[in-house]
Amino acid sequence: MPRDIDDRIIPGTNADPCAGRVRWDPVRSIWWTAMTIGWVVGGTIWFSWSAVAVFLIACTFVLCGGHSLGMHRRFIHESFDCPAWLTALGVWLGTLVGLGGPRTMMRAHDLRDWAQRQSDCHPYLRHGRGRWHDFLWQVHGRLELDNPPHHEMSPLYRASRFMQLLQATALLQQIPVALVLLWLGGPGWVAWGVCGRVSIAIFGHWAVGWHAHNAGHHAHPRNHHNHGHCTQGHNVRGFGLITFGEGYHNNHHAFPESARLGLRDDQPDPGWWVLCALRRVGLVWNINEARP
């Protein structure tokens, strides 16, 4: 089973990670803007503390169970095994993040991973511009490479009609969630539990991505160096808990196949704790764990 993106990215002879241009992506841009306006306006009009609680609970399930465990550690890296229904649940939750379906996420991840390991790449792919320039690029735009590498989806995706359905209906997956929240708690629960959650997840994904690839004046620490790679990941200080472990990006560059992202005692990794709990009850096995 291909656990490595080397099986999925096929550079050929003329793939070039540098040449290309960033264009406005209307769907992405309007999607995030609409969700943010819905949150600010609706979340104020129909404010309630129960709506804030729904927001926090929904963020935890979607970001930890979905983005980090389901989509990234399981679907993209296959760094542990679990029942098919649990993979499907995790990838559905990961689609609810609002950044796109499983094919969108895998392609974006693999292209970035490949580009950052080359001797140079387009600044879009390494978060190489100033933060607000990069915000406009990542949240409102997309990169069109002149000669992108060929990308093949994993057998896990190609064998799953469910994941292909998620890909085709990625943004629409918010609708059933919105209807349930509307029925249970009214429009305030939708404003916080859907609009607020999607808005903050997309913004946070960009913010962590920018800090994870820029040492800057924050001097985010690194324990590992990948020789010859144009981009080194950084462990974003103070973001371990709130990103459920995804902030330890220097560790991830050094050990991409590891299901454990926080590798030291002072690197709390909530996603890893959930995996260990699931292993104890027999729902997760064959965990790949880096031991540097």
Ligand SMILES: [Zn+2]
């Ligand atoms: Zn990276």
Ligand SMILES: [Zn+2]
């Ligand atoms: Zn990864």
